[in-house]
Amino acid sequence: MELRYSDADESFRAELRAWLDASLPALAPAPPREAWDERRKWDTDWQRRLFDAGYAGLHWPKEFGGRGASPTEQLIFYEETTRARAPYVGVNFVGTLHAGPTLIEEGTDEQKAAHLPKILRGDEVWCQGFSEPNAGSDLASLRTRAERDGDDYILNGQKIWCSFGHIADIGEFLVRTDPDAPKHKGISWLMLPMDTPGIEIRPIKTVLGSSEFSEVFLTDVRVPVANRVGAENDGWRVTNVTLKYERGTAFVSELVDSMRLCEDLARRPMEEPLAAELGHCIADFDALWALTKRNVSQSARGTTGAGAMVIKLAYTEARQRFGELCLRVLARNALHVDDNELVEERLRTLALTIAAGSSQIQRNIISERVLGLPREPR
Amino acid sequence: MDLELSDDQVALRDGIAAMLAARVPMERVRTGFDRELARELVDAGVFTLRRDGFSWADAVVVFEQLGRACAPGPLVDSSLFGDGRTACIVSDDAPVWIEHLEALDVLVVMRGDGFETVEPGAVTADPTSWPLDPATPIARATELPPGAPVALGPDVRSVLFAGAALTAGYQLGLADRLTELAVAYAKERVQFDRPIGSFQAIKHLCADMLVRTEIARAAVYAAGAHLDARDALPGVERSVNGAKLLAGEAAIANGKTATQVFGGMGYTWEVDVHLYLKRAWVLDTRFGSSDRHALELAQAARA
Numbered sequence: 001m002e003l004r005y006s007d008a009d010e011s012f013r014a015e016l017r018a019w020l021d022a023s024l025p026a027l028a029p030a031p032p033r034e035a036w037d038e039r040r041k042w043d044t045d046w047q048r049r050l051f052d053a054g055y056a057g058l059h060w061p062k063e064f065g066g067r068g069a070s071p072t073e074q075l076i077f078y079e080e081t082t083r084a085r086a087p088y089v090g091v092n093f094v095g096t097l098h099a100g101p102t103l104i105e106e107g108t109d110e111q112k113a114a115h116l117p118k119i120l121r122g123d124e125v126w127c128q129g130f131s132e133p134n135a136g137s138d139l140a141s142l143r144t145r146a147e148r149d150g151d152d153y154i155l156n157g158q159k160i161w162c163s164f165g166h167i168a169d170i171g172e173f174l175v176r177t178d179p180d181a182p183k184h185k186g187i188s189w190l191m192l193p194m195d196t197p198g199i200e201i202r203p204i205k206t207v208l209g210s211s212e213f214s215e216v217f218l219t220d221v222r223v224p225v226a227n228r229v230g231a232e233n234d235g236w237r238v239t240n241v242t243l244k245y246e247r248g249t250a251f252v253s254e255l256v257d258s259m260r261l262c263e264d265l266a267r268r269p270m271e272e273p274l275a276a277e278l279g280h281c282i283a284d285f286d287a288l289w290a291l292t293k294r295n296v297s298q299s300a301r302g303t304t305g306a307g308a309m310v311i312k313l314a315y316t317e318a319r320q321r322f323g324e325l326c327l328r329v330l331a332r333n334a335l336h337v338d339d340n341e342l343v344e345e346r347l348r349t350l351a352l353t354i355a356a357g358s359s360q361i362q363r364n365i366i367s368e369r370v371l372g373l374p375r376e377p378r
Numbered sequence: 379m380d381l382e383l384s385d386d387q388v389a390l391r392d393g394i395a396a397m398l399a400a401r402v403p404m405e406r407v408r409t410g411f412d413r414e415l416a417r418e419l420v421d422a423g424v425f426t427l428r429r430d431g432f433s434w435a436d437a438v439v440v441f442e443q444l445g446r447a448c449a450p451g452p453l454v455d456s457s458l459f460g461d462g463r464t465a466c467i468v469s470d471d472a473p474v475w476i477e478h479l480e481a482l483d484v485l486v487v488m489r490g491d492g493f494e495t496v497e498p499g500a501v502t503a504d505p506t507s508w509p510l511d512p513a514t515p516i517a518r519a520t521e522l523p524p525g526a527p528v529a530l531g532p533d534v535r536s537v538l539f540a541g542a543a544l545t546a547g548y549q550l551g552l553a554d555r556l557t558e559l560a561v562a563y564a565k566e567r568v569q570f571d572r573p574i575g576s577f578q579a580i581k582h583l584c585a586d587m588l589v590r591t592e593i594a595r596a597a598v599y600a601a602g603a604h605l606d607a608r609d610a611l612p613g614v615e616r617s618v619n620g621a622k623l624l625a626g627e628a629a630i631a632n633g634k635t636a637t638q639v640f641g642g643m644g645y646t647w648e649v650d651v652h653l654y655l656k657r658a659w660v661l662d663t664r665f666g667s668s669d670r671h672a673l674e675l676a677q678a679a680r681a
Contacts, residue, residue, distance in 0.1 A: 282676070283671070287620055290600035363582040
């Protein structure tokens with residue numbers, strides 16, 4: 001065990017810091033939450049700067065235009081960019097962290113050539129069309145139909161929680177290509193250009209008053225069969241291969257931000273019992289930071305442990321305890337959201353224990369896959 | 379940066395685990411600490427880890443295994459004393475509760491800004507007839523005789539933080555073993571024609587035990603590694619605060635949860651769970667409670 005970083009990692013950090021110091025002052029201020037066209041431009045401009053500096057596709061293999069950074073370098077990158085208050089991945093999230101890695105693993109050479117360079121340069125924004133009104137935690141029960149018609153599929157159905165749907169160029173969509181097969185076996189993974197006729201997009205207003213989420217209605221939408229990634233009816237497997245490059249670093253930015261907000265809250269007046277709870281939150285985030293380092297250490301050795309399974313559940317619940325503490329410390333100063341980051345964050349983080357596998361689903365997964373407890377009858 | 383065990387640490391962990399499995403089974407845990415067990419632990423090097431060149435990170439790995447075995451005795455204190463003698467460290471505030479007085483070679487008293495050694499035979503103390511933890515005998519003294527100054531480290535505070543880190547290692551081991559005990563029972567116990575571990579109400583309890591353990595393990599290993607790198611990396615006290623807080627909570631919460639998973643059997647003397655839970659309660663009173671460490675974290679952040 002060794003907490004100190006290697007000289008090579010420290011010089012990676014120093015170069016990155018120098019680049020951030022030089023680049024960030026040139027950025028325009030972040031656009032308002034509701035100004036989606038400006039936010040798209042702001043986020044994709046940042047992606048282009050990352051590309052020009054050699055930091056785009058940090059975790060992608062070099063042969064596909066990425067940097068091929070080690071897990072420890074990824075940790076340092078997210079730590080330093082968040083500390084410097086650089087733009088977060090934003091609208092580039094689905095493309096750089098999900099769709100791009102999926103294409104690298106499962107796409108044809110043509111599909112890779114058509115999309116990977118654009119994703120890296122910030123020229124193509126992706127959205128995700130996985131969940132449906134009746135397929136949330138039980139995602140594999142999705143019902144959006146794709147019927148074959150010559151060289152096309154014809155799509156009919158409804159998607160929900162489509163991140164960045166209203167500003168995206170293209171989406172990764174899960175559709176049912178065989179309604180008679182068992183539910184995990186009849187799904188395919190498609191690339192859907194969002195300007196295709198028959199797509200109707202309605203933004204969802206969330207507890208924050210706005211959001212990156214949309215509902216997407218598909219009525220007789222024609223997609224070339226050539227847009228399918230992976231084999232027909234093999235989409236469930238394709239979906240599950242996508243996150244393997246980014247093992248261990250998914251919550252680095254969230255944790256760095258959480259620690260900054262703890263320092264902010266610590267400056268506010270509070271009674272001793274609330275201070276003790278703040279002390280507990282600091283311990284939680286420090287431990288999650290140590291767990292992240294453990295997961296990165298394992299990833300660097302090519303192994304994986306229970307820590308990778310528990311961090312999502314543990315972080316999201318710790319963050320909500322902290323959010324609740326913020327409201328109690330602020331008391332009536334928490335009654336406005338404008339210019340009140342701790343309160344806005346309390347609202348935003350309500351989603352953390354629901355999105356990407358709810359806490360209850362996480363507990364099922366941990367108890368069955370890590371602890372080996374018997375499956376429930378399903 | 380690497381927070382995984384090195385090959386040497388894996389060998390150290392497996393060696394101490396094998397020794398404990400052979401020498402300290404649960405029947406022996408139930409009979410408690412004695413001179414014979416002390417001798418065996420000295421032979422295994424448990425009380426002289428630092429003198430023998432092991433790092434703090436190595437030491438927390440060893441204490442994790444001691445906790446998994448629920449090994450009885452003044453283990454942390456004797457390791458801090460560090461020359462192979464059995465020791466218990468107490469503060470000089472009456473009443474003084476002394477653990478394992480009968481089996482001590484030396485009693486260490488915190489006085490002023492230093493430590494003093496006191497001859498255990500010179501202490502007048504009443505042993506309790508019913509200690510909370512049956513393997514941790516307790517005696518109560520109202521006054522301690524004068525002692526001779528002794529240095530256990532650069533200063534009292536750094537010794538106490540090292541003790542907190544080793545104790546956290548032990549608490550982590552308690553939490554880890556409690557998770558295993560509960561999960562094994564949940565797989566085997568059948569009700570309503572199914573193993574109770576197939577019910578979400580039970581499996582979610584077990585998942586939470588694992589989560590607490592993994593979080594505590596990360597905190598404890600980081601604290602151990604931080605003690606080794608304390609001159610290069612600031613903030614070692616914060617690391618130890620967090621480790622002791624979270625490992626202490628994990629041990630107690632997992633003890634309570636395991637009792638619940640075992641149902642009526644969890645309330646019996648026969649099942650081992652209560653021995654782990656009672657040890658967890660004892661250790662939360664040593665080297666700063668979880669509550670104390672939470673307050674210290676807050677005070678440092680607000681300073």
